[in-house]
Amino acid sequence: MGRPKEFDPDQALRKAMELFWRRGYAATSMSDLVRHLGIGRASIYATFGGKRELYLRAYDRYLAQGIDIEGSLSAPGPALPAVRDLVMRFADEAAHDTEHRGCLVVNTAVELAPHDEDMARRVQAHWDRVETALAAALTRAREQGELGDGQDPRALSRFLLTVLQGLHVVGKASNDPARLRDSATQALRVLGLTGPPAG
Numbered sequence: 001m002g003r004p005k006e007f008d009p010d011q012a013l014r015k016a017m018e019l020f021w022r023r024g025y026a027a028t029s030m031s032d033l034v035r036h037l038g039i040g041r042a043s044i045y046a047t048f049g050g051k052r053e054l055y056l057r058a059y060d061r062y063l064a065q066g067i068d069i070e071g072s073l074s075a076p077g078p079a080l081p082a083v084r085d086l087v088m089r090f091a092d093e094a095a096h097d098t099e100h101r102g103c104l105v106v107n108t109a110v111e112l113a114p115h116d117e118d119m120a121r122r123v124q125a126h127w128d129r130v131e132t133a134l135a136a137a138l139t140r141a142r143e144q145g146e147l148g149d150g151q152d153p154r155a156l157s158r159f160l161l162t163v164l165q166g167l168h169v170v171g172k173a174s175n176d177p178a179r180l181r182d183s184a185t186q187a188l189r190v191l192g193l194t195g196p197p198a199g
Contacts, residue, residue, distance in 0.1 A: 012037045013057055013058060015038075016033060016036070016037060017062055019032065026111065030044070033051065059105075059119075072086060073136065074136065080146045083141070083160070083193070084188055090168070091181055093171075096177075097168075097172065103168035105165075108123055134156070134157035134161065135153045135156075138156050141153075148192075156190070
């Protein structure tokens with residue numbers, strides 16, 4: 001029987017995710033991970049593999065703990081309020097990103113996807129899921145008379161996906177919440193919606 005692990009792998013993975021999220025992949029060394037996780041290099045390799053494998057696990061954990069976009073957009077009833085709430089939630093999260101971490105998916109798209117085909121596929125797969133969920137909600141909205149017949153749900157979903165990701169990019173470098181709220185509000189006006197009052 002092997003010796004039991006002297007650390008909690010789930011807690012270590014959470015700490016690794018937070019470090020990668022804050023610093024990025026290239027700027028995080030194995031020595032950084034050893035210090036931040038508080039476990040030995042050999043234990044990291046034995047449990048997670050190398051730095052890249054650990055990053056992939058951290059990326060998957062980030063997605064698993066994030067907003068349930070598909071669930072929030074597929075609830076019964078009017079569809080557009082759910083779309084509005086999602087857009088405003090992204091804007092609010094970006095506005096309150098005091099550590100300027102951004103979104104790990106967007107960070108991965110910018111840092112790794114241009115030269116890492118596997119990470120590019122993972123990012124694209126996530127964006128495809130978000131786009132599909134938005135398109136389904138907007139199609140339902142059109143069928144329920146919430147959205148004009150001339151509106152294209154697929155094109156609108158791609159537009160909103162770009163807005164959602166862009167909010168995190170701007171929020172990572174900006175200290176102006178009004179810029180984010182105004183951008184989200186303008187995007188919603190394309191759908192004939194307005195955002196809730198600024199908090």
